[in-house]
Amino acid sequence: MVVSSNLLLFSASLLLFIVSPSIQASFRPKALVLSVSKDASTKQYVTQIKQRTPSVPIKLTLDLGAQSLWVDCEQNYISSTYKHALCNSTQCKLAGSDSCRSCFDGPKPGCNNNTCGLFVSSITIVTFGDVSQVVVAVQSTDGKSSGKSGSVSEFLFTCGPLVS
Template sequence: MASSLHFLLLFSSLLYNFSIYQAKPFNPTDGLIFHVKKDVSTLQYVTEIHIGTPLLLSKLAVDLGGPFPWFNCAPSSSSRLVNKRSIQCLAAKPKTHQYQGSNKKCHIFTENRITQMAIQGDLVEDIMAINQVTDGSKTGSKSITTVDYNFQFSCAPMLLLNGLASGAKGMLGLGRTQMSLTSQISAQLSSKLQFIICLSSSNGVVLHENGHRSSNFRTKIPDSMIYTPLVNQVETPHEYVINLKSIKISGKKLSLGIEEGKIKLSTIVPYTTMESSIYATFTKAYEQTATSMNITRVSPVAPFGQCFSSRENDGTLVGPKVPAIDLVLQSEMVKWRIHGRNSMVQELLG
């Protein structure tokens, strides 16, 4: 039977310098960008967008697998309720219930996927201002402008904000659905359904592009990068899942007792989680390998069960000198290597 791993999506950030200009018509060769920061208290990734008329700034927690965006909506003169019989309502897969009287609202099942609290919300459409990245390959300059689009999202009550980063007014759903923000952007721009998410331990970006290799961001991605396909999950079709063939520590394959597993990519879990039996095998093998490298184990610090001393660890360009973890994906030639920078959390002692 397949087991599941749950991985925080964590990559090194790419840095860019931008200038601010006045809004202008959207150029289909440009990209739309959301700047992301990591909240130090909750470890959630958050971004800011402007919604409604007048435009109000809203902080949102980024949910990679979220089925659609939802907010605690503020009064807006441009907001309108989506009718329950509309195509947009059908795409949102509203919660089935008995409508009464003249109620034409599109009610959808809205969930805070961090606290797993869910409640009924109303599907609405309103203006959203998004930063646009101008391709400056000819002039050598880059700029950000703002463009307005109409988007559908769920209006949820204040109660659903519990557990989000301080000041957050909702969640930015980027999942594999017709109503996710990425799908709505692609539909409005008649572009490919693809986007780039690049996160570090402190910041990052979510970028939507048309796939032009000449773009400023995409040219920074090496052509030699290894890719792996997404897996369709019947029970969670909106999530981003990839296959896992095996796990190796310092090149040695672990005996996990499974033929094939799954990895779910997430931005709403603070640390990697594993099924308990896999975790037990993993930590035992990791400690043995670390000990052979003269790395000393120390008392654990919550919420972690296995910690090591860094006093005699000089570190490397890829973080602390610790056993490398390889996630072998669809074949032995395709692997996700995790070095100390992304496998270790430093505990600062007072």
């Protein structure tokens, strides 16, 4: 099925507006913009956001059929604002997770005791990770030109190791 870039851009923007109540009150953009492109090697649509504290650019695959966004937390994942969602928490319910997990090799981003988890599967990845939250920043626009980045402080995503 061929999906246009406009549909992906609209869907990604919609996703960000769902979490817009957690955008810092001092800055209320009219819209947030994600630049979407098609990866030549995987044929998947990708975008880039800034995530973590300190902020670093992260490449994300846009999968409109997926339950959540996923980040590989095995590769040097460092963030002072990273939080995992505890079992049966509001964050777990929002993410659609009803599993509670434990880790046998010690807590780390992507595997913590008493956290809810999500299974993520796409054409290129299969993983099970923690429902987590972190700060993300996305470019804003007034509809005509680019503005400053909008920050979302408690953005939910799945943090886990790459298993393929």
